[in-house]
Amino acid sequence: MHVKIKINGKIYERDVEPRLLLTHFIRDVAGLTGTHIGCETSICGACTVLANGLAVKSCTMFAVQSDGADVVTIEGMAKDGQLHPLQEGFWEEHGLQCGYCTPGMIMCSHQLLSRNASPSETEIREALGGNLCRCTGYQNIVKAVQYASRKLRLAPKVAAGD
Amino acid sequence: MTQRYVGQAMKRKEDPRLVSGTSTYVDDVVLPGMLYMAVTRSMHAHARIKRVDTSRAQKLPGVVAVVTGEEVAHCGPIPCAASLPNMKRALRHLLAMNKVRFVGEPIAAVVAENKYIARDAADLVEIDYEPLPVVVDPEKAMDPASPRLYEEFSDNIAFNFFFESGNTEEAFKKADVIVKERFINQRLAPITMEPRGVVAAYRMPDNELVVWCSTQTPHGLRTLLANMLQVPENQTRVIAPEVGGGFGCKVDLYAEDGLVGYLAKKTGRPVKWIEGRRENIAATIHGRDQIDDVELALKKDGTILGMRVKAIADLGAFLSFFTPMIPTLTGLLAPGCYKVPALKFDQVGVLTNKMATDAYRGAGRPEATYLIERIMDVAAQKLKIDPAEIRRKNFPQPSEFPFKTSGGVIYDSANYEAALDRALEKADYKGLRRKQGQLRKQGKYMGIGLSSYVEICSAGPSHAVGGGGWEAGTVRVERTGKVSVLTGVSPHGQGQETSFAQIVADEFGIEPDDVVTIHGDTGRVPSGIGTFGSRGTSVGGTAVYLAVQDLKEKMKKIAAHLLESTADKIEFGIGKLLVKGNSGRSINFNDVVTVAYNAVRLPPGTEPGLEATRFFEPSNFTFPFGTHVCVVEIDEETGEPKITKYVAVDDCGNVINPLLVEGQIHGGLVQGIGQALHEEVVYDENGQLLTGSLMDYAIPRAHDFPEFELDRTVTPSPVNPLGLKGVGEAGTIGSTPAVVNAIVDALAPFGITHIDMPVRSEKVWRILKGRKAS
Known part of the structure; x- marks a missing residue:
């Protein structure tokens, strides 16, 4: 087809x-x-x-x-060689270890932040319920999303596909 | 040396490629003309293979080859590295011949032009089975009358491991109180997020094999594959590209690794195999699966007199790489961080119709910690002593280290009480107990669980691990002053590209950005052992550190020559080497490097170049320790034990990068809590795997946890010059008993003294429903 x-x-x-x-x-x-x-x-x-x-x-x-x-x-998240705030957040907050789940985590978090610019810790944890990570214990993933949330609120025009 | 970077929470050098989706895992390796392998696996747990018919599979367009057991029999059995006295070497071949012994055992392998055709063809392989009686319960399997997995052996008992230190009989006679309990460490699946995978390419004219494999031990794999496939080792190259998690399960050489290599050789085309998740749960090694009957003899005041452990280790259907060794580690660590003057440990390793067990994060030590930390709580409950105080009473004091235990090992260094006190203080233990009392009056059930653990890391002295306990590191200062570190360890998430750069940068007085760590490629790095058992930094990092020391000595000699001084008067500053004592005389780091390679102004008798390789053989293991405090609240409606607070105080010796250490603890905690609350590999009585997908095998999710509160004490290890102990498994080891102790504590008013893992809501709900609190 x-x-x-x-x-x-x-x-x-x-x-x-x-x-x-x-x-x-x-x-x-x-x-x-x-x-x-x-x-x-x-x-x-x-x-x-x-x-x-x-x-x-x-x-x-x-x-x-x-x-x-x-x-x-x-691969579509970074723009002009600049990491997306979510990618930056995962790096800054040590939100990854082996890195295998990371792309999925970032894409799912992107949807969360597009719907809810300031999610609470509980909301982040709930939103990532469909994404499994076996390395990080999720704590720094939550921090990474919080980092991106802060950064995106300061510069709201940064978003995938823009 | 000025410590500008060691000890700092530096973000990782690894991450830009990983967060941008540009890293290369095995499944991302694509080679011209590549074929795909799929495996036909046994549907029966125990059966004779009457006939394997590959004709329909062969005829499917796009299929290139189908192999069955006889064809690869010459590759020999897959070796087991561990050896115990009188052990039955129950080994498997690349493909089953005559008989299968567990669901998921490979019977045939297909290679085809794409993965969809390969999968279709694997389903077209027809197998006639004659089902045999199945044994999945290890206690039944020990019965001489039970079905035997191997006709050539007299029974299913693969080994007995027994020792006694001190006089347990006397200890138990003298005891004021004896407590006993049966603890079950259920079977777990490692579940790396990246399943296993292999790509192999063979060049016939040169008899050269290149293998990309999601492995923790590329050099070991190279030796085994070279022997198995009759390719000289120096013409075999194993590359561990990005590896998506290991947790011990990627140490083994698996049947599929050999098959992919064999098929690449046979077809003359590259072959790829990527494990599906169902295959992963069925045919990648499992962990734990041990039943421990524990008796503890104590005085009235809580002083331990002796312990007896009868342990049954369910090994599954064959011995994988370390299978028989793993449960024996439980014996070595059974005394935990306590003075146990007399210990009797009697273990039997049993074969059953299930996937083999082997090293899974913690590997034998979580079982030890669980049994001692649970029985300590059982004793505390019986003697009406606070769980913190019964622990404190039995700790060896810091002055008693190195401390020889009745488990037969020598703990390197510790201050158990300091970690316990820090944890109690951080958790506000007294406040928690007060709150618990108030809640109980209101009919609410909250529990506080402690776990003081010690574990064994940095494997290890070669003589103590059956060989190969060393690690190698090469450091090369390149002509431009950039530094290449080549390590024998094979990190896959631990972050040694960063931590090694921190160590090297501080030693040389350069920047971490100028240091690149290369790993996981036998064609590029010196012979090594690999990453497992928390040895990467403590053993591998030490080899790198020692190689740096050799280069520093050489550079000092060159600098002394150029500065008209002597080597003993030269020291490293930031970006330069200088004559000690405010002499004002110095030379740039890069200028010394230039002289070393230019080789015109070298001191007489000095070889050109700046490259050194060192092998580090540790004198002992290291023994990280700590105390965890877990608080649970039981939901009265559903029985769900909800973790509301978790404090972990861990001591892993000196720390290179606290960010990485915290990350290891977080991840370890979740895996350990996963065992306590959710995870279990379940086979039915026919040996059918009931938890064959992630729908049925529950690994923890983000919303299962509160924010963990971490702290550390620092007791350097005397075993290596950096004072490191290792931290990869601590979280997993410390957490499981802390959670179960908390749940039992919460349910104590119901007369509960023990509850088996995984403690799912249903179990607790039944307790709440069936009993009344006192």
Whole structure:
């Protein structure tokens, strides 16, 4: 089946098998390997990307379902060599260790902050309930999101895809 | 040396690539003409294989090769590095032949043009099984009448491990009180967020094999693969690229590692295999799974006289790399941080129809800490002594170190009481007890749990670990003054690219940005052992530190020659070497480097260049310790034990980077609390895995925790020059008993003295429902 998917502002057009997962389209067709696969069953959240502005687990969507979608992956977060405040927050607050869950955490946090610019600690923890991390114990991930929240409130125009 | 960076919370050098999605994990390695492997696995826990028919799989368009057990039998059994007296070497091959012994055991491997075809073809391999009786309960498996996993062995008992120190019989005779309890350390799955993965490429004319593997031990893997696949070791290169978590489970050589290498060799094309999560839970090693019957003999005042432990370790269906060694560590640490004058430890390792167990974060020490910290609380409850005071009473004093224990090891250094006091103070222990009393009057159940732990790290003296306890480090000052550190350890989240840069920068008086640490590539770094057991910085970092000292001596000689002084009068300043004592005479660091490589103005008899390699062989293990305080509140409606406060005071000796240390503790706590409250690998009586996905195997989520309150005491280790003890496993080891102790404490008014892990809401709810508080 023919699909046309915009990823990080660039259009990728291909004939694909109907069963091809969006995550495999992103990784294998577009060659963007920052999106990771941790469970293939939409539980761990490592493969989270933004599709039309919504955080989705890209192992749960077929590429054909994403035809025409505007997708943002971790590679689309930094602009002009400047890390996005969320990326900066994870770095500043030691919000990652092995780094495997990090892209998904950042994409999911992005959705949270776009809906709620000043989330409480509890709201952050609840919002990340669908993203698993086995290294950090989550505490510094919460701090990373708080860091980004502060920074984005000071400079609200910084957002993915802008 | 001026410490400008060691001890500072520097953010990590690793992170820009990781937060931007530009790092390379194994699944990101793509090679021209690459094929994909999928594995056909056993659906039965115990069965004879009557027939394997690969014909339908072979015919599927896009399939390149299908292999079964006989074809790879010549690769030999997968070795086990551990050895115990009279141990039965229950080893598996790359693919099962004749019989399977656990659900998920590889039977056939398929390679195809893409991963979807490979997966389809793996499902087309037809296997006729003759099911055999299954044994999953280790106590039943010990019965000589139970089904045997290996016909060649007389029973399922893989080993017995026994020792007695002191006279336990006398200790128990003299005791005022004896407490006993059975503690079960349930089976856990490590669940690295990145599952395992391997890519192999083989170049036939050169007989050269390159393997990318998500491993913690690239050099060990290289030696094993070279032997297995008949490729000379010096023509085998193993690269551990970015590794998405290890926790011990990526130390082993797995069947799939050998199969990918074999198939790359067979097909002449690169082959990739990436483990799915279901495969990961079924066929990556599990941890723990130990039953400990513990008896503690005490005087009325709480003084410990002796301890007896009867332990059953469920090893699963075969011996993986360290399988039999892991449970024996429980014996070495069974006395915990107490004076236990007499100890009898009697352990049996049993084979069952489940995946093998091996090292999972803590590896044998969490079991020890759990049993001693639980039995201490049982004793405190019985003797009506405060849990903090019974602990304090039995600590060895700081002046008694090095302290030889009845577990047979020598603790390097400690001040257990200082850590306990700090934790009690930080948690406001007295205030908590007051609050608990008030809440109980209101019919609310809050519990306070303590855990004072000691653990064993920095493996270790080679003679004490069955060989290979050293680590290697090379330091090369490049011609421009930039420094390359090449380490034998293979970090995968621990942050040694940063902490090693801090150590080296301070020693040389340069900037951490000028230091790059290279690891995880046998083609680039000196022979090493790897990252596990909290040895990366304490052993690997020490090797690097020693190599730096060699270079500093050489640079001092060169500087002395240039400054017309003597080496003993030269010291390192910031960016320069200077003659001591305000002489005003100095030379820039980079100028000394230039002279070393230019080699024209070197002092006579000095070799050009600035590169040194050192191997560090530690004289002992190190023994980090600490005290954790956990507070839980029980939800009366649901039984949910909610952690409302968690204080962790840990002592890991000197600290290079507090940010990294805190991160290790946070992560460790969550894994340990995960065991206490949620996690359990469950097989049914037929050996079917019931917790085969992350839907069923519950790892903790962000909203399960309050903010942890951390603090440290600092007791340097005398075992290495940097005074480091290690911190990778401490959080996991200390937390599990603290949580269970808190829950038991909360439920004490119901007459509860013990509750088995994982303590899920349902268990507590049944207790609340069935009993009345006194």
